[in-house]
Amino acid sequence: MENNQVQEKKNWLSIIGTNLALIIxxxxxxxxxxxxxxxxxKTIDDILAWPPKFFFTPTLANFKAIITSQMExxxxxxxxxxxxxxxxxxxxxxxxxxxxxxILGVPASYALSRFNFKGREDIAFTFLSFRFxxxxxxxxxxxxxxxxxxxxxxxxxxxxxxxxxxxPMIIWIMRSYVDDVPVDFEDACVIDGYPRWRAxxxxxxxxxxxxxxxxxxxxxxxxxxxxxxxxxxxxxxTSTLTISAMKFISAEALRYGIMSAGIVISFLPILxxxxxxxxxxxxxxxxxxxxx
Amino acid sequence: MSDTSLALQPDETSQEAxxxxxxxxxxxxxxxxxxPALLAVGVVMIPFFISVYYSMTNYKFTRPNxxxxxxxxxxxxxxxxxxxxxxxxxxxxxAIAVSIETLLGIITAFLLNTERLMAKxxxxxxxxxxxxxxxxxTLIWRLMMSPExxxxxxxxxxxxxxDFPWATSxxxxxxxxxxxxxxxxxxxxxxxxxxxxxxxxxxxxxxxQVDGAGQWFTFKNVTLPLLTxxxxxxxxxxxxxxxxxxxxxFGMSKGGPGDTLMNFQVFAYTTTFTYGNPAKGLxxxxxxxxxxxxxxxxxxxxxxxxxxxxx
Amino acid sequence: xxxxALKQVTMDYDSTTALKNVSFETKDGEFLVILGPAxxxxxxxxxxxxxxxxxxxxxxxxxxxxITDKPGNLRNVxxxxxxxxxxxxxxxxxxxxxxxxxMENPPxxxxxxxxILEIARMLQIxxxxxxxxxxxxxxxxxxxxLARSMxxxxxxxxxxxxxxHVDAKIRHAMRAELHRLASVLATTTIYVTHDYVEALSLxxxxxxxxxxxxxxIGTPHEIYHDPVNEFVAKVVGQPNINLFTCTVKKVxxxxxxxxxxxxxLSFVPRADFRDKLERYVGEEIRIGIRPQDxxxxxxxxxxxxxxxxxxxxxxxxxxxxxxxxxxxxxxxVLTDTDEVINLNQNVxxxxxxxxxxxxxxxxxxxx
Numbered sequence: 001m002e003n004n005q006v007q008e009k010k011n012w013l014s015i016i017g018t019n020l021a022l023i024i025x026x027x028x029x030x031x032x033x034x035x036x037x038x039x040x041x042k043t044i045d046d047i048l049a050w051p052p053k054f055f056f057t058p059t060l061a062n063f064k065a066i067i068t069s070q071m072e073x074x075x076x077x078x079x080x081x082x083x084x085x086x087x088x089x090x091x092x093x094x095x096x097x098x099x100x101x102x103i104l105g106v107p108a109s110y111a112l113s114r115f116n117f118k119g120r121e122d123i124a125f126t127f128l129s130f131r132f133x134x135x136x137x138x139x140x141x142x143x144x145x146x147x148x149x150x151x152x153x154x155x156x157x158x159x160x161x162x163x164x165x166x167x168p169m170i171i172w173i174m175r176s177y178v179d180d181v182p183v184d185f186e187d188a189c190v191i192d193g194y195p196r197w198r199a200x201x202x203x204x205x206x207x208x209x210x211x212x213x214x215x216x217x218x219x220x221x222x223x224x225x226x227x228x229x230x231x232x233x234x235x236x237x238t239s240t241l242t243i244s245a246m247k248f249i250s251a252e253a254l255r256y257g258i259m260s261a262g263i264v265i266s267f268l269p270i271l272x273x274x275x276x277x278x279x280x281x282x283x284x285x286x287x288x289x290x291x292x
Numbered sequence: 293m294s295d296t297s298l299a300l301q302p303d304e305t306s307q308e309a310x311x312x313x314x315x316x317x318x319x320x321x322x323x324x325x326x327x328p329a330l331l332a333v334g335v336v337m338i339p340f341f342i343s344v345y346y347s348m349t350n351y352k353f354t355r356p357n358x359x360x361x362x363x364x365x366x367x368x369x370x371x372x373x374x375x376x377x378x379x380x381x382x383x384x385x386x387a388i389a390v391s392i393e394t395l396l397g398i399i400t401a402f403l404l405n406t407e408r409l410m411a412k413x414x415x416x417x418x419x420x421x422x423x424x425x426x427x428x429x430t431l432i433w434r435l436m437m438s439p440e441x442x443x444x445x446x447x448x449x450x451x452x453x454x455d456f457p458w459a460t461s462x463x464x465x466x467x468x469x470x471x472x473x474x475x476x477x478x479x480x481x482x483x484x485x486x487x488x489x490x491x492x493x494x495x496x497x498x499x500x501q502v503d504g505a506g507q508w509f510t511f512k513n514v515t516l517p518l519l520t521x522x523x524x525x526x527x528x529x530x531x532x533x534x535x536x537x538x539x540x541x542f543g544m545s546k547g548g549p550g551d552t553l554m555n556f557q558v559f560a561y562t563t564t565f566t567y568g569n570p571a572k573g574l575x576x577x578x579x580x581x582x583x584x585x586x587x588x589x590x591x592x593x594x595x596x597x598x599x600x601x602x603x
Numbered sequence: 604x605x606x607x608a609l610k611q612v613t614m615d616y617d618s619t620t621a622l623k624n625v626s627f628e629t630k631d632g633e634f635l636v637i638l639g640p641a642x643x644x645x646x647x648x649x650x651x652x653x654x655x656x657x658x659x660x661x662x663x664x665x666x667x668x669x670i671t672d673k674p675g676n677l678r679n680v681x682x683x684x685x686x687x688x689x690x691x692x693x694x695x696x697x698x699x700x701x702x703x704x705x706m707e708n709p710p711x712x713x714x715x716x717x718x719i720l721e722i723a724r725m726l727q728i729x730x731x732x733x734x735x736x737x738x739x740x741x742x743x744x745x746x747x748x749l750a751r752s753m754x755x756x757x758x759x760x761x762x763x764x765x766x767x768h769v770d771a772k773i774r775h776a777m778r779a780e781l782h783r784l785a786s787v788l789a790t791t792t793i794y795v796t797h798d799y800v801e802a803l804s805l806x807x808x809x810x811x812x813x814x815x816x817x818x819x820i821g822t823p824h825e826i827y828h829d830p831v832n833e834f835v836a837k838v839v840g841q842p843n844i845n846l847f848t849c850t851v852k853k854v855x856x857x858x859x860x861x862x863x864x865x866x867x868l869s870f871v872p873r874a875d876f877r878d879k880l881e882r883y884v885g886e887e888i889r890i891g892i893r894p895q896d897x898x899x900x901x902x903x904x905x906x907x908x909x910x911x912x913x914x915x916x917x918x919x920x921x922x923x924x925x926x927x928x929x930x931x932x933x934x935x936v937l938t939d940t941d942e943v944i945n946l947n948q949n950v951x952x953x954x955x956x957x958x959x960x961x962x963x964x965x966x967x968x969x970x
Contacts, residue, residue: 104328135536
């Protein structure tokens with residue numbers, strides 16, 4: 001009948017339209033990433049070619065150079081590349097910062113969730129405000145303080161300052177997870193004979209474990225991606241990936257291949273995680289406000 | 293016969309037992325547990341006050357013996373052109389960024405909420421732009437915008453814009469950084485709105501359908517109001533973050549050309565570390581902070597109201 | 604076996620008071636039911652006895668010992684929760700095994716296994732022992748929650764609305780099972796519910812509570828026949844007891860009770876009540892009449908009859924539930940016939956032999 005045909009035609013249009021729109025949108029979002037990965041496999045000649053090459057013979061030379069920290073220059077021998085260090089610095093600082101935040105933050109989130117004491121919301125809001133304030137407000141004075149107490153350009157100093165990023169996230173996200181666990185579970189375990197702290201470890205912790213994993217991962221990513229803290233408070237001993245990458249820009253043209261490889265190394269592990277963990281990130285990205 | 297007791301009327305004043313004291317362990321437990329976390333970041337209070345103090349001095353790296361000057365810095369800055377230029381840059385950036393990210397994010401979320409093939413294929417990759425360090429993202433775009441070999445310039449050459457100046461010209465610099473900003477953060481809005489769409493209750497929609505409501509009507513009067521909390525949260529976050537953006541602008545041009553892109557944080561950084569004037573830089577940052585604080589407390593209250601509606 | 608006592612327990616929260624000056628004492632081995640509507644403070648009461656909540660005021664006693672400051676894990680009571688509170692990451696067996704892990708001298712592994720098996724068999728959940736908790740039905744969860752409380756030998760059982768989320772059909776059977784269990788275990792039990800049928804059938808004594816205040820403590824018989832105020836009278840019985848504001852008059856030397864809303868509701872009460880009402884001639888009182896106590900005929904049957912018009916009729920099994928109109932006053936009647944009665948039909952009520960529940964204007968019982 002005519003009506004069905006009109007419906008079918010409308011449906012066809014909407015199907016094609018939706019798919020087309022999505023292709024355009026994701027072409028926009030994914031093209032830079034794909035192009036970058038491509039560039040990391042190009043020789044320096046291919047990178048500098050004009051018009052830009054969409055088809056080329058891939059090479060592993062850039063990655064080899066980055067990982068061995070040596071770049072071969074035609075006919076001149078090799079020069080040292082300072083990048084992998086940044087990778088290790090970033091890994092150590094981010095991972096340690098997150099571990100510290102989990103150890104301090106999960107109990108804190110429990111306290112904020114279960115105990116009803118005066119000033120609770122004020123303290124919670126204070127933690128939240130770290131997520132919102134301009135970083136330089138505290139980073140600049142810390143710059144002066146660190147110089148005085150010799151924490152400038154140290155792991156310990158940066159790990160401590162990174163708490164400003166990772167700790168509020170863990171606390172606010174885990175608070176919403178703990179809120180979701182009914183108190184009755186703990187009460188039942190206490191009545192079974194366990195002191196409350198044991199009840200929490202035995203019963204509540206296993207339930208919030210996925211939440212801890214998700215929030216830790218998200219906090220790790222934010223720490224990994226940080227630039228400003230490392231820029232002001234770090235130097236040669238603690239230069240992170242972002243700093244190392246920035247340095248490449250001011251180097252000569254010959255470095256673009258290695259720079260591409262470096263950039264890809266810096267984001268590929270993170271992207272791999274996030275493809276799988278995306279659905280857990282909603283709660284984290286909204287600081288616990290949205291629970292799906 | 294029995295011990296049926298007389299009823300106690302709620303207003304009957306019978307003797308009340310004395311208050312039970314709260315054992316000390318219980319009183320201090322929350323603070324003991326919170327203590328370490330509080331300590332770690334409560335220490336942040338000290339730098340904050342130092343900032344305020346320094347902003348009221350004339351501390352320069354070249355003048356280590358500084359004096360207290362009260363609010364002179366604030367007055368100077370608030371009457372200077374560079375300040376108001378920074379205000380303009382900061383708010384223009386934030387306003388355009390948030391509007392486009394919200395619009396594009398909502399559209400993307402709706403498109404991803406369908407059963408179409410492309411929706412299923414692309415959904416796992418939605419967050420990718422957000423997960424790359426903004427600084428690295430900026431470098432990626434800079435490579436694509438290279439005047440010598442940049443692939444974007446290649447695409448533009450088909451429109452006769454081969455020599456598009458990107459961030460080197462005051463006219464196009466803002467557009468350039470906004471492009472990077474929107475690319476990076478639209479997925480954030482899209483993801484939150486998508487989560488909202490997926491968690492909307494079915495009943496209002498079924499009711500609308502039974503009532504014979506059209507698609508647009510349903511969208512305007514059922515979907516959008518139900519979605520508002522999620523959009524609100526995304527907007528709150530984006531607004532606050534875009535007002536203090538540093539990585540993208542600094543990574544692109546360090547605030548240039550000239551002072552075209554000097555928003556608050558970039559300018560504060562430059563003033564402090566490039567020109568060696570921390571007192572002035574800190575004054576800028578404190579003003580930035582005040583603006584953000586005012587907006588954020590107002591918006592967070594709205595967010596809490598919205599959060600209780602969702603859960 | 605224990606006697607549990609509460610003395611002037613008050614529980615204050617920031618915005619509300621859950622319990623006000625509550626005092627009572629159980630007898631050894633008693634099955635005590637706490638009956639009240641939602642929000643009456645019943646769960647709070649149980650949690651205070653269990654030791655996971657501390658009362659703002661007042662003390663808790665077990666066998667005359669003040670245990671108010673004793674931590675909940677040392678009180679040796681067992682509690683089941685309304686939402687079962689089964690540990691979601693554990694299996695049924697692990698849930699039941701949990702109390703053993705907290706003991707200072709836990710029994711051997713073999714003894715634990717045996718005890719768990721024994722109780723699981725008794726509650727017919729032995730085939731579920733290795734299942735994860737989220738795979739169980741409501742009724743099964745309820746039994747697991749019971750089983751978990753039974754692996755120890757607590758001094759008292761606390762049951763928080765155990766049957767409220769169980770299917771109506773199964774509820775009756777489970778009630779009988781609980782009754783049997785309780786007598787087998789012979790342990791002091793405090794059972795909380797909002798269902799008066801459960802209360803009347805299970806309790807040795809009942810505590811009726813409303814908004815945190817105890818209304819009455821008594822046997823089921825006392826609660827039913829001798830309610831201490833209107834609230835208690837309303838709590839028991841379906842359909843609800845009829846309550847009328849009436850004036851006591853003397854007409855021709857005869858005591859007559861007449862509703863203030865409608866002169867159509869006017870009758871001579873039973874002899875024993877006439878004596879009681881002598882004192883209240885000329886005054887207003889509240890009178891309660893249970894729907895099942897009202898004499899009912901389809902045709903007029905004597906001059907003590909009241910004519911009413913049927914407004915609503917429902918067939919309740921073998922009886923009929925009628926809402927009838929006496930002038931402006933509505934009255935609910937439970938008939939003893941399953942004959943269908945039409946709307947707007949006239950039926951006749953006889954209140955001359957009805958037991959009356961007498962309350963003053965504020966709702967408190969008159970003796």
